[in-house]
Amino acid sequence: MDTAVFRAWIGSAAAVIEANRDHLTQLDAAIGDADHGINLARGFAAVTAALDGADGADGTAGSRPATPGAVLTLTGSTLISTVGGASGPLYGVAFRRAGKALGAAATVDLPLLGEALEAALAGVQQLGAAREGDKTMVDALAPATRAFGKAIGDGAATADALSALAEAAAAGAAATISMQARKGRASYLGPRSVGHEDPGAASTALILTALRDVVAR
Amino acid sequence: MDTAVFRAWIGSAAAVIEANRDHLTQLDAAIGDADHGINLARGFAAVTAALDGADGADGTAGSRPATPGAVLTLTGSTLISTVGGASGPLYGVAFRRAGKALGAAATVDLPLLGEALEAALAGVQQLGAAREGDKTMVDALAPATRAFGKAIGDGAATADALSALAEAAAAGAAATISMQARKGRASYLGPRSVGHEDPGAASTALILTALRDVVAR
Amino acid sequence: MKKLINAPDTVVTDALAGVAAAHPSLVVDVENKVILRAGGPRPGKVGLVSGGGSGHEPLHGGFVGYGMLDAACPGEVFTSPVPDQVLLATRAVSAGAGVLQVVKNYTGDVLNFQMAAELAGDEGIEVASVIVNDDVAVEDSLYTAGRRGVGATVLVEKIAGALAEEDADLTAVAAVAREVNDRSRSFGVALTSCTTPAAGKPTFELGGSEIELGIGIHGEPGRHRGPMRSARELAAVALDAIAADIPLDGELLVMVNGMGGTPLLELYVMYNEVASCIRARGGRIARNLVGNYITSLEMQGFSVTVCGLTDTLTRLWDAPVDTPALRWGR
Amino acid sequence: MKKLINAPDTVVTDALAGVAAAHPSLVVDVENKVILRAGGPRPGKVGLVSGGGSGHEPLHGGFVGYGMLDAACPGEVFTSPVPDQVLLATRAVSAGAGVLQVVKNYTGDVLNFQMAAELAGDEGIEVASVIVNDDVAVEDSLYTAGRRGVGATVLVEKIAGALAEEDADLTAVAAVAREVNDRSRSFGVALTSCTTPAAGKPTFELGGSEIELGIGIHGEPGRHRGPMRSARELAAVALDAIAADIPLDGELLVMVNGMGGTPLLELYVMYNEVASCIRARGGRIARNLVGNYITSLEMQGFSVTVCGLTDTLTRLWDAPVDTPALRWGR
Numbered sequence A, B: 001m002d003t004a005v006f007r008a009w010i011g012s013a014a015a016v017i018e019a020n021r022d023h024l025t026q027l028d029a030a031i032g033d034a035d036h037g038i039n040l041a042r043g044f045a046a047v048t049a050a051l052d053g054a055d056g057a058d059g060t061a062g063s064r065p066a067t068p069g070a071v072l073t074l075t076g077s078t079l080i081s082t083v084g085g086a087s088g089p090l091y092g093v094a095f096r097r098a099g100k101a102l103g104a105a106a107t108v109d110l111p112l113l114g115e116a117l118e119a120a121l122a123g124v125q126q127l128g129a130a131r132e133g134d135k136t137m138v139d140a141l142a143p144a145t146r147a148f149g150k151a152i153g154d155g156a157a158t159a160d161a162l163s164a165l166a167e168a169a170a171a172g173a174a175a176t177i178s179m180q181a182r183k184g185r186a187s188y189l190g191p192r193s194v195g196h197e198d199p200g201a202a203s204t205a206l207i208l209t210a211l212r213d214v215v216a217r
Numbered sequence C, D: 001m002k003k004l005i006n007a008p009d010t011v012v013t014d015a016l017a018g019v020a021a022a023h024p025s026l027v028v029d030v031e032n033k034v035i036l037r038a039g040g041p042r043p044g045k046v047g048l049v050s051g052g053g054s055g056h057e058p059l060h061g062g063f064v065g066y067g068m069l070d071a072a073c074p075g076e077v078f079t080s081p082v083p084d085q086v087l088l089a090t091r092a093v094s095a096g097a098g099v100l101q102v103v104k105n106y107t108g109d110v111l112n113f114q115m116a117a118e119l120a121g122d123e124g125i126e127v128a129s130v131i132v133n134d135d136v137a138v139e140d141s142l143y144t145a146g147r148r149g150v151g152a153t154v155l156v157e158k159i160a161g162a163l164a165e166e167d168a169d170l171t172a173v174a175a176v177a178r179e180v181n182d183r184s185r186s187f188g189v190a191l192t193s194c195t196t197p198a199a200g201k202p203t204f205e206l207g208g209s210e211i212e213l214g215i216g217i218h219g220e221p222g223r224h225r226g227p228m229r230s231a232r233e234l235a236a237v238a239l240d241a242i243a244a245d246i247p248l249d250g251e252l253l254v255m256v257n258g259m260g261g262t263p264l265l266e267l268y269v270m271y272n273e274v275a276s277c278i279r280a281r282g283g284r285i286a287r288n289l290v291g292n293y294i295t296s297l298e299m300q301g302f303s304v305t306v307c308g309l310t311d312t313l314t315r316l317w318d319a320p321v322d323t324p325a326l327r328w329g330r
């Protein structure tokens, strides 16, 4: 997977987030403050502009990132600068850590991608202190990362490993429906948070599914 | 008509106003500020207490008024002190002027009652500067006073003269429906005030009808 | 109806008990519904009394204090006070220099204050009245109730209050009050209706994307209903209406007022549009107020008030004021 | 949705342009969404920065000025600011004595301020943070996001701002901010929901006679829903919840705060009940605030905040403050 694939992934993720803007916001309305889709759509719009080499909001001249790692690092920094809320720093750190893990590699193989996912998960957990079962994006990212690692260990092909990733993320997001939130805004609902899908877990599944779909194309 | 009749009239008017509290308020909601029934009900409740010889709110010892004139004067003063709004001073002055016109008479015949009605109308118009057709209580009080005068002139019996009074007041109130308001809050509506009965005209008709009904009993 | 009250008939007295508990600088006669400055009137100072229906808070009780009103007489919700209240207040603030009544132009307010003025006159208290009538949404004509008193009331009370604090005489204080009124015009817009506690249902009904242009402060309608528009368009509508009546050039005092249920965030959006609009028409906003100053219970919407300043009016506006709702310089 | 805005995405910047136009005492970087005191920081004074999602006005921008904040960073509506904003503000108010961040305890606010603090630290600016978490409706536990920061934020900003104005050092200013937070608890009740401009429909739905007890300032729910009750009963519910956590005796500072769409009349009714309730429990309200200070757009409802005072806290509360939303002594 080369820089073009990573650019295509982020572009596709941006489109999927935009298409699911209202859906994610509605999920957040049920157990949060009704802004998750709006926040991420704003952030990914800025990411798209940044990856196209648009000039920064602060007037710095833009340049198109040249490696997969640079694509993800720029994605993360831009999300941090534009999303706000809980998901901004969390997704920002996730993409930045993943980008750093990819280093200067021009192409990324499955094991390297696995390391990047591990790094992203570690970053999210270090920052947000959520564990699995707390009903957060971790409940999509953690099982997805595990399933991806297992698929690689089992010698799966790229497409199959990415399918495992996407399916585990989606299953993880779906599993948050029956969880009671212990982190983030939804935790204030206590038992009333049960019965609703976590918006951050849902967006994580969308973003990881976008990766599978881009590579499968 | 003696003091007992006048006391019974005001008592009955108070009951009718209380029973029509929401209706009058709704009329006022359509073209005013939705308080006419509430205002008058508050005022007439205080009037009932005052006529029963209850002590004044200011601690003055109560005494039961002994003449028809005293009944109406106390009614007017109490309305001024407790109603507020436009209708408080207007009804207050109407009853006070009528009371003064009755003087110290122990019983009131038709011509004297006619003079009292004229005095009430003059008081309202002097204070409020409304003319017939402006869509106010004047549009009930003025034709009622005229019809009463005409009935007396035609030699009508008490019951018939009071029926003429009540019917003219009701017809006058109904006629305000098609008028455009030029005084009071409803005037702000301009052409949009057309199609609604004036609350003050409606309450005037209720009060004058109560007089007919009390005497007819 | 969901309201933070105990019962519809005790809402005004319960609130007055709250005002008394919250503000040691005020003395509140809860039973007779009169709010006074603690410490009583200063001998030789003109007393300023205002009042009107409740439901417009902070008007008028929130403006009792140094540099503004000496007394406020709140009536029941949206119902003018009774003469007895106004008379009590007038007596309490009379300190030998006469008393100015600031009265909003509604039949009920005018009649009740007029009766009180007569009664006070009988007691030897010199009373002058200024009738505030700044609402351009209503046609001013001899044959109607005339324009309503709205936002300019706040400006009149502040500026006349400042002059009274300088020990000007009754004639001068009444004159400056009238001057402020003459130089001020307002226009209001409602996005939603309001519900009086006693009525229990909305005074009027507005559709989901309908607004009332030229609203009064009791939910009385004004010019017409129309579809919802942007803040920019609403500012233009309001200023067009005002500019048809007074010039928008020179130094101006501008108030963007919330109707009680409007977020401050939106009032600042409106102020931005109002300020741009006035700049574009050659006016200069020398002083401003943005916030909830004369409200209609929980109504959403805004009003704009514009007053053409003079050096004297600016000086009096800037003079110290120390009331629950307006405070500076002290 | 009827709102006084031009477009959902420009509401915050349009409002900031309005703040800039209305308040010459503030300098507003509209594009980067930072509100600063005009004239810049005084050398040697600890800088106070706060911020959070917009929609809570006057919090925080209305509290920038002498004796309170040096800078506010408003995020999008109900969305915490981004680190870049906070970093800009931190740089701008840094005057050699360090900077205190006042952060409400929401994951988003905490994370974004933390990132900004790290970046500022890298630039050699000493940053301390106080996390405000006074909302008793939410259980405080190591395993959850913890209690939310609500009304105490206003008190922390006022009192820490007063101490900073006296040139106390960063450690002392941070300590007094934490002390105020530790001594304060709040509880809120919503009668209606609110609608963010971007979402366009209410964040939650409440029935016609249903209320949410323990509401947060973004419409997050708290303890449970229940039927509407009287002001007296609601005061008891709020104070029971607070009293389960801190003692209600001694000298207290009490704020009765409106959620943005509540008439002031009703807030005074609530204050009266809150004050009676506290008196009955042996507390003495030495200082109070009644009004809209930390809001949730047009939500109707209230919150009560109680802070146990000390002589020092009272002195700092009384110290002069001169901001758009809170002003006394100057």
Ligand SMILES: Nc1ncnc2c1ncn2[C@@H]1O[C@H](COP(=O)(O)OP(=O)(O)O)[C@@H](O)[C@H]1O
Binding pocket: A028, A032, A033, A035, A036, A037, A039, A040, A084, A085, A086, A087, A088, A090, A124, A127, A128, A129, A130, A135, A136, A137, A138, A183, A184, A185, A198, A199, A200, A201, D078, D079, D080, D107, D108, D109
């Ligand atoms: N401590 C945390 N760790 C991991 N994810 C979290 C944490 N707190 C919140 N989240 C995620 O953030 C999502 C909410 O994001 P968003 O709505 O954009 O921010 P906010 O809650 O500030 O409005 C939640 O659905 C959850 O997945």
Ligand SMILES: Nc1ncnc2c1ncn2[C@@H]1O[C@H](COP(=O)(O)OP(=O)(O)O)[C@@H](O)[C@H]1O
Binding pocket: B028, B032, B033, B035, B036, B037, B039, B040, B084, B085, B086, B087, B088, B090, B124, B127, B128, B129, B130, B135, B136, B137, B138, B183, B184, B185, B198, B199, B200, B201, C078, C079, C080, C107, C108, C109
């Ligand atoms: N100038 C006037 N002359 C005569 N009647 C008037 C005048 N102005 C108002 N009214 C009467 O008063 C009624 C309204 O009374 P009310 O609702 O109690 O007072 P307010 O208008 O102050 O709320 C109107 O329906 C009208 O009949």
Ligand SMILES: [Mg+2]
Binding pocket: A028, A032, A033, A034, A035, A036, A085, A185
């Ligand atoms: Mg959210």
Ligand SMILES: [Mg+2]
Binding pocket: B028, B032, B033, B034, B035, B036, B085, B185
């Ligand atoms: Mg009325």
Ligand SMILES: [Mg+2]
Binding pocket: B033, B035, B085, B086, C053, C078, C079, C080, C108
């Ligand atoms: Mg009325």
Ligand SMILES: [Mg+2]
Binding pocket: A033, A035, A085, A086, D053, D078, D079, D080, D108
């Ligand atoms: Mg948010």
